[in-house]
Amino acid sequence: xxxxxxxxxxxxxxxxxxxxxxxxxxxxxxxxxxxxxxxxxxxxxxxxxxxxxxxxxxxxxxxxxxxxxxxxxxxxxxxxxxxxxxxxxxxxxxxxxxxxxxxxxxxxxxxxxxxxxxxxxxxxxxxxxxxxxxxxxxxxxxxxxxxxxxxxxxxxxxxxxxxxxxxxxxxxxxxxxxxxxxxxxxxxxxxxxxxxxxxxxxxxxxxxxxxxxxxxxxxxxxxxxxxxxxxxxxxxxxxxxxxxxxxxxxxxxxxxxxxxxxxxxxxxxxxxxxxxxxxxxxxxxxxxxxxxxxxxxxxxxxxxxxxxxxxxxxxxxxxxxxxxxxxxxxxxxxxxxxx
Numbered sequence: 181x182x183x184x185x186x187x188x189x190x191x192x193x194x195x196x197x198x199x200x201x202x203x204x205x206x207x208x209x210x211x212x213x214x215x216x217x218x219x220x221x222x223x224x225x226x227x228x229x230x231x232x233x234x235x236x237x238x239x240x241x242x243x244x245x246x247x248x249x250x251x252x253x254x255x256x257x258x259x260x261x262x263x264x265x266x267x268x269x270x271x272x273x274x275x276x277x278x279x280x281x282x283x284x285x286x287x288x289x290x291x292x293x294x295x296x297x298x299x300x301x302x303x304x305x306x307x308x309x310x311x312x313x314x315x316x317x318x319x320x321x322x323x324x325x326x327x328x329x330x331x332x333x334x335x336x337x338x339x340x341x342x343x344x345x346x347x348x349x350x351x352x353x354x355x356x357x358x359x360x361x362x363x364x365x366x367x368x369x370x371x372x373x374x375x376x377x378x379x380x381x382x383x384x385x386x387x388x389x390x391x392x393x394x395x396x397x398x399x400x401x402x403x404x405x406x407x408x409x410x411x412x413x414x415x416x417x418x419x420x421x422x423x424x425x426x427x428x429x430x431x432x433x434x435x436x437x438x439x440x441x442x443x444x445x446x447x448x449x450x451x452x453x454x455x456x457x458x459x460x461x462x463x464x465x466x467x468x469x470x471x472x473x474x475x476x477x478x479x480x481x482x483x484x485x486x487x488x489x490x491x492x493x494x495x496x497x498x499x500x501x502x503x504x505x506x507x508x509x510x511x512x513x514x515x516x517x518x519x
Contacts (some may be wrong), residue, residue, distance in 0.1 A: 181324045185228040188221045193321045194231035232323035241269030241320040249318045260343030269320035278383040287340035295329045297322045326338035347485030350387040352408030356394040358416035371414045371468040399429030411460040416468040423492040443497030447474020
């Protein structure tokens with residue numbers, strides 16, 4: 181592509197680089213100048229105009245954006261994405277289903293390293309997506325890109341992004357009360373509402389809620405009869421050890437506890453396991469709040485059929501939320517004494 185000022189008489193068929201007002205009408209940038217446009221520019225006394233001219237083999241910005249987006253998402257329905265019509269070298273990718281963003285990071289890096297003229301920006305991997313959410317955007321920076329570069333980009337990034345839709349459609353919740361009474365009842369209601377909201381955002385149902393005393397036997401018995409494709413436990417007293425009440429109850433019921441603790445704050449005191457073929461999450465106390473916490477990251481992946489390993493949890497520490505709030509009873513950072 182050649183870019184720069186040319187005499188107006190030679191501008192026909194070129195792409196206008198900057199918008200101009202001519203004869204009371206606007207010629208927008210990106211417009212391919214027709215004969216009448218050239219005549220209007222000349223009549224306005226404009227001698228030079230800045231344009232882009234495509235070389236043989238170059239692909240215009242809109243066509244290039246469309247081709248690259250179609251390579252990234254060859255089957256939009258299967259990928260849970262919708263591609264917008266190209267405009268000004270841009271095509272947006274919007275989610276059509278609830279789920280999480282699944283990205284082949286290495287492929288996207290390979291695409292973005294090929295040529296600065298071709299770019300693809302996305303949400304972070306495993307971001308929760310809702311229908312209509314912008315997941316990624318293709319942007320062709322210049323008015324055209326070399327065909328060979330575009331071919332290489334399409335090959336490098338083929339099928340590199342999708343929304344993993346929810347595979348598990350329901351979950352059961354066990355709530356425990358530590359001592360009974362109004363305060364415990366209020367905590368239980370708050371926890372139930374927050375968990376139900378999380379599931380609704382994923383298009384999931386809360387199949388059952390069972391409230392039991394905070395005792396190993398009671399939790400184990402509830403777990404054996406709990407409905408839902410996932411099992412969730414939110415305790416009235418925080419789990420503080422791998423062998424605390426709730427993890428021991430999972431083992432007593434015949435389940436498995438894989439990990440206790442995660443490097444995400446809020447969310448440290450989470451435990452993961454399984455009961456039969458169902459994934460199980462021991463929710464941290466912060467799950468009573470609708471605010472984002474580490475339990476969301478585990479819940480969303482498991483709901484979408486993605487296994488969450490010990491290494492996956494360990495890797496969540498980088499960018500692990502770490503949000504301080506003024507009302508936190510035990511702040512992570514000591515406040516300076518008032519003078």
